Amino acid sequence: MSDLLQSLAVPFQYDYMIRAIWVSTLVGGVCGFLSPFVTLKGWSLMGDALSHAVVPGVAIAYILGFPFALGAFIAALLAAGAMALIRAQSRIREDATIGIVFTSFFALGLVLISLSPSGGVNLKTILYGNILAIADSDILQVVCISAAAILVVGFRWRDLMLYCFDANQARTLGLKVGVLHFTLLALLAAVCVAALQAVGAILVLAMLITPGATANLLTNRFGTMIWLSASISLASSLVGAYLSYYIDGATGGCIVTLQTLVFLAAFVFSPQHGLLASRRAIRACSGVLGEINQPRMNGHEL
Amino acid sequence: MNRTRNSIEVEGVSVVYPNGQQALSDASFRLEDGTICALVGVNGSGKSTLFKSIMGFVNPAAGRVRINGMPVRESLKKHLVAYVPQSEDVDWHFPVSVWDVVMMGRYGAMNFMRIPRTEDELLVKKSLERVSMWDFRDRQIGELSGGQKKRVFLARALAQGGQIILLDEPFTGVDVNTEEAIIGLLHELRKSGAIILVSTHNLGSVPEFCDQVVLINRTVLAYGPTAEVFTAQNLAAAFGGVLREFQFERSTIQSHDGRAVTVLSDDERPLVFGKDGHLEYLDRENHEELLRKRREEHE
Numbered sequence: 001m002s003d004l005l006q007s008l009a010v011p012f013q014y015d016y017m018i019r020a021i022w023v024s025t026l027v028g029g030v031c032g033f034l035s036p037f038v039t040l041k042g043w044s045l046m047g048d049a050l051s052h053a054v055v056p057g058v059a060i061a062y063i064l065g066f067p068f069a070l071g072a073f074i075a076a077l078l079a080a081g082a083m084a085l086i087r088a089q090s091r092i093r094e095d096a097t098i099g100i101v102f103t104s105f106f107a108l109g110l111v112l113i114s115l116s117p118s119g120g121v122n123l124k125t126i127l128y129g130n131i132l133a134i135a136d137s138d139i140l141q142v143v144c145i146s147a148a149a150i151l152v153v154g155f156r157w158r159d160l161m162l163y164c165f166d167a168n169q170a171r172t173l174g175l176k177v178g179v180l181h182f183t184l185l186a187l188l189a190a191v192c193v194a195a196l197q198a199v200g201a202i203l204v205l206a207m208l209i210t211p212g213a214t215a216n217l218l219t220n221r222f223g224t225m226i227w228l229s230a231s232i233s234l235a236s237s238l239v240g241a242y243l244s245y246y247i248d249g250a251t252g253g254c255i256v257t258l259q260t261l262v263f264l265a266a267f268v269f270s271p272q273h274g275l276l277a278s279r280r281a282i283r284a285c286s287g288v289l290g291e292i293n294q295p296r297m298n299g300h301e302l
Numbered sequence: 303m304n305r306t307r308n309s310i311e312v313e314g315v316s317v318v319y320p321n322g323q324q325a326l327s328d329a330s331f332r333l334e335d336g337t338i339c340a341l342v343g344v345n346g347s348g349k350s351t352l353f354k355s356i357m358g359f360v361n362p363a364a365g366r367v368r369i370n371g372m373p374v375r376e377s378l379k380k381h382l383v384a385y386v387p388q389s390e391d392v393d394w395h396f397p398v399s400v401w402d403v404v405m406m407g408r409y410g411a412m413n414f415m416r417i418p419r420t421e422d423e424l425l426v427k428k429s430l431e432r433v434s435m436w437d438f439r440d441r442q443i444g445e446l447s448g449g450q451k452k453r454v455f456l457a458r459a460l461a462q463g464g465q466i467i468l469l470d471e472p473f474t475g476v477d478v479n480t481e482e483a484i485i486g487l488l489h490e491l492r493k494s495g496a497i498i499l500v501s502t503h504n505l506g507s508v509p510e511f512c513d514q515v516v517l518i519n520r521t522v523l524a525y526g527p528t529a530e531v532f533t534a535q536n537l538a539a540a541f542g543g544v545l546r547e548f549q550f551e552r553s554t555i556q557s558h559d560g561r562a563v564t565v566l567s568d569d570e571r572p573l574v575f576g577k578d579g580h581l582e583y584l585d586r587e588n589h590e591e592l593l594r595k596r597r598e599e600h601e
Contacts, residue, residue, distance in 0.1 A: 040396060088320065158416035162406055165396050172357050172385045173410035173462070174378040220397050220442035 011245040020131045020251060021241045023139055027198040028207065028237025028255065030146045032230035033153055034191050035212030036222065037184060041164040044209050045095065046080075046185075049102035051192045051204035053079030055109025055126055058196070062121045063112070069141040069193050076189035079105050129200030129252045131241070138197055145194040149187055153226075160184055161222050198237070199252030206256040207233065210263050217266040217273045232262055306370055307335045308382075308465045308497050310356065312522075314365035317351050324520070325351040328365070331516050331525040333499070336492050340508045340528075341501045343518035343540055349501045352518065353468055356499070357383055369466055377466075381410040384464025386455045388471045394444035400454050401439040404429055407462035422461075429460035433487065449480030456484065467491065469500045473507065485511045508532075 011017040038047050057075025061068045079101050086097045113121050124130075134142075153160070162170045163180040171177050188208070195204045211233035215225045240255030247254070268275045310333045317326040326348045333339055343349050354360045355367050358374035369377035377383060384407070407429070408422040418426075430436040433453040438446065443454060452472055459467050473481050488498050488511065500512065508515060509528050516525040517540045524531045 040393070155415055158409065161398075162409060165393065165398060166387065166406070168357070168359070168385055168387060168391070169406055169458070170409075171359060172378060172383050172464075173381055174375075175409070216397060221399060222397050222402065225397050 011242060016132050017245055019134060019139065021238060023134060023142060024131055024198045024241040024251060024255060025234055025238040026146050027142060027195050028211075029230050029234035030149050031191055031195050031207040032211040032233025033150060033226060034187055035208055035210075035229045035233065036215060036225045037153075037160055037164055037212075038188060038208050039212035039216060041184065043184075043188065044205070045098050046083075047188055047192065047208045048205045049083070049098045050076045050079060050189050051196070051201050051208075052102045053105035054189075054193060054196060055106050055201060056112055057109075058126055059109050059112035059116060059121050063116050067141055068138065069145060072193040072196065073189055075105060076192060077186070080185050080189065125200075126196065127200050127202055128250060129196065129198055129203070131198050131251045134197055142194045142197055145190045149191055149194075152183065152187060156180075156183065157223075157226060199255060203252045203256050206259060210256070210259040211236075214259070214263040214266045217263075217270040220272070233259065236262060308370055308495055309334050309368075310466060310497055310499070311368040311371075312352070312356070312365070313367075315352075315355055315362045315367060316364040317348075317355060317360055318363045319360075326355070326362075327521050329518070329522045330365075331522050333497050333514065335497065336495045337514055338488055338492050338498045338500065338512045339514040339516060339525075340512040341499055341516050341518060342505065342508065347519045347540070348521075349518060350470070353385075353470065353499075353501060356466070356468065357385060381462055382464060383466045383468065384459035384462045386452070386459055386467070386469040386472060389448065389451065389475055391470075392443075392451075392455075394451070396443070398443060399439065400430070400435060400441050400443060400446070401426065403443055403454055404457045404461050407458040407460070410462070425461050425463075426457075429457040430454075432460060433457045434483070447477075448475035449477050449483075452476055452480065452484065456487065465496050467496055467498045469498065471502060472500060473502065481507070505532075505537075 011021070038044060054072035054075050057071035057073070057078075058068050059071075060075075061071025064071075083097050083101045086092055086101065087094060092100075109126075110123070113123050113126075122130075159170070159175060159180055160183065162173075162175070163177060163184070167177055170180065191208065192204050195207045199207055211229040212225070214232055215229035218228055219225050236258040237255050240258040241251050243249075243258075244251040244254040266274065271277055310331075312329055312331050315326055315329045316324070318324050329348070329352060341349050341352065351360065355362055356369070356374065358367075358378055367374050369382055372380075374383075404426045405418060405422065408418065408425060409416050412418065412422060427436065430439055433456055435450060435453050435457060438450065438454075443451060446454065456469075456472075472484060476484070485507075488500075491498060492513075499516075502508065509532065512528055514526060515528050515531040517523045517531055517536055519540050523539050524536045
């Protein structure tokens with residue numbers, strides 16, 4: 001028994017593992033906190049775009065020696081601005097606009113990285129994250145972003161919810177819809193930047209969508225959805241990072257795989273919106289119809 | 303009681319979209335305290351653009367809109383304008399309950415964090431009771447029928463306390479009982495001085511519950527009391543050749559065989575509902591007789 005406990009506690013003997021676990025958990029929680037807004041606003045593609053568009057910002061930040069989060073954040077906002085501009089000033093559809101902008105930014109990032117002095121920026125780190133080797137300065141950036149995101153969502157979630165649900169109602173109540181739009185966009189960009197460290201640019205999208213989608217299957221109330229989403233994401237990140245030590249797997253991959261498993265469980269077993277529940281509902285419904293039809297049939301026969 | 307008199311003034315409003323499309327040109331009308339007005343026109347005639355300019359979503363290239371004598375922006379800050387959206391514009395899968403939706407009407411009056419006060423909760427309860435939806439308060443909005451959904455959004459406008467209420471196609475997908483309940487509520491609101499502007503392309507029920515009509519086709523063609531605006535000439539200008547496609551659901555006159563008849567048509571011949579639900583024209587003889595009867599009634 002004590003052997004088992006000892007082996008379970010092994011990851012906590014390493015400083016780098018403890019840091020990887022708590023930073024992943026923090027990032028997971030924050031992504032889960034924002035995820036309901038992203039999924040319900042229909043901004044999944046936007047999240048994907050922003051997470052790729054940060055690459056040139058990170059590259060420039062490393063080359064010029066200022067905080068990577070700042071570079072990434074500015075690049076994400078520039079990308080969002082470019083998308084809004086093309087959308088407003090041309091006949092090109094939204095999906096094509098998003099596609100053009102994020103691939104352009106990503107390509108620019110690749111060029112910059114290949115030009116940068118060797119050892120400065122590591123493409124693999126940007127794409128897949130490297131939570132095990134995260135620097136103290138990077139942790140500080142993640143903590144600042146997370147604190148800001150939690151504060152903003154914590155205080156303004158009802159306004160942001162109204163904006164996602166019915167922007168016109170927000171306008172007629174005199175709320176500043178432009179500000180709400182920008183707030184949500186900036187939050188998305190900031191959280192993308194934070195999650196970059198934990199899971200890398202490719203898997204950021206999963207952190208931003210999967211928890212919200214899972215929670216949406218489990219509740220009919222938005223407030224509950226936020227807490228469910230944040231808890232699911234937090235727990236999967238904690239357990240995923242911890243497990244990655246034992247199976248010696250990629251931390252980001254472990255976290256996202258766990259999130260997907262939770263999503264699948266909700267998809268099948270959710271009491272209200274799961275596959276099994278809708279099957280049951282259909283069966284119950286056809287049962288009732290059968291009972292209604294039965295006497296009528298008899299009546300005809302009589 | 304010292305209540306401000308409500309009014310909407312639209313003066314020479316022109317709206318041009320960024321793509322160069324002129325949606326409205328030189329549109330003007332004026333509505334005063336306590337009225338139900340239909341905004342009637344075909345699709346693409348500028349109904350929603352006019353709504354948007356009254357709600358301050360689009361800035362007119364020329365002209366101005368004033369609500370209770372104030373610019374639109376100022377009236378929005380006072381939460382004077384309430385809006386009941388079209389069913390197609392709402393995400394019915396959104397995880398909010400009936401209670402949550404109606405509470406959204408109170409956000410403008412709440413504090414920074416939008417935490418409801420007892421007063422807000424009471425208003426939401428009262429509004430839900432007024433549209434007979436209190437028992438459904440915990441339901442997710444998507445679980446309701448078309449008519450129930452409309453009533454919930456109407457309750458939101460009530461909870462907001464809006465004096466200018468804009469309804470976008472309120473009777474699509476709504477059963478007759480709900481339609482009557484909604485019309486009854488609109489009459490009550492009119493009595494309290496509200497101005498209700500109803501956008502619709504279904505002329506059938508307009509004469510029955512609206513006092514006034516704004517007829518629109520890229521500009522305001524005519525406005526005023528329903529009987530004066532609904533002339534063959536005006537309707538032809540608003541609807542052109544498409545008028546015959548519209549269905550008139552309610553009667554204004556009973557024909558001799560008891561069928562429902564209305565004289566609203568592009569060539570002033572009365573239309574009736576056939577047994578199969580299709581429209582048909584009455585013959586000339588009956589037509590003359592009915593018109594005479596109608597004139598007598600008016601006198």
